Amino acid sequence: MARLLVVHHSPSLALESMLAAVTEGASNEHIEGVEVISSAALSTGAASVLEADGIILGTPANLGYMSGALKHFFDTIYNPCLDQTAGRPFGVFVHGNSDTNGALLSIEKVTTGLNWRLVTPPVCSLGQVDDQVLGSCWELGAVLAATLMS
């Protein structure tokens, strides 16, 4: 069975609701043969990434960057995963209250270094999380899971 790892830092209801929509989309009725594993960024190690066939990253924007928790995740897994995870399909969701560009850019830099493959546009949300954002998150999860099916 393929594995989709959702690595997230979800310190607020906004992030929690986006995460829930992502995992719901990834587990929808049309997906077969894909196990969805949700894992807090602060406690996700390299072994989980090495075992994953695809990855979704979720974070708040913090001080113009990804959250410290997601940065810690990358600091932990970067070297052990550098050679062995090249080409992994991945997706991203980011929430902020004013500007998510710096957070997204910081993730793009690290994932470019890892040579991961972005398979669907990032979902970036500012302020209140509405149904449109949740729908985009659902799609993000569904696309990543469908990618692993094929």
Ligand SMILES: Cc1cc2nc3c(=O)[nH]c(=O)nc-3n(C[C@H](O)[C@H](O)[C@H](O)COP(=O)(O)O)c2cc1C
């Ligand atoms: C220390 C700190 C730094 C933050 N920096 C940013 C930022 O650079 N850009 C932004 O859009 N939001 C920023 N935020 C807002 C968070 O992204 C936001 O609180 C988080 O996504 C959760 O959303 P909520 O507060 O609406 O629940 C920051 C929040 C904190 C606590």
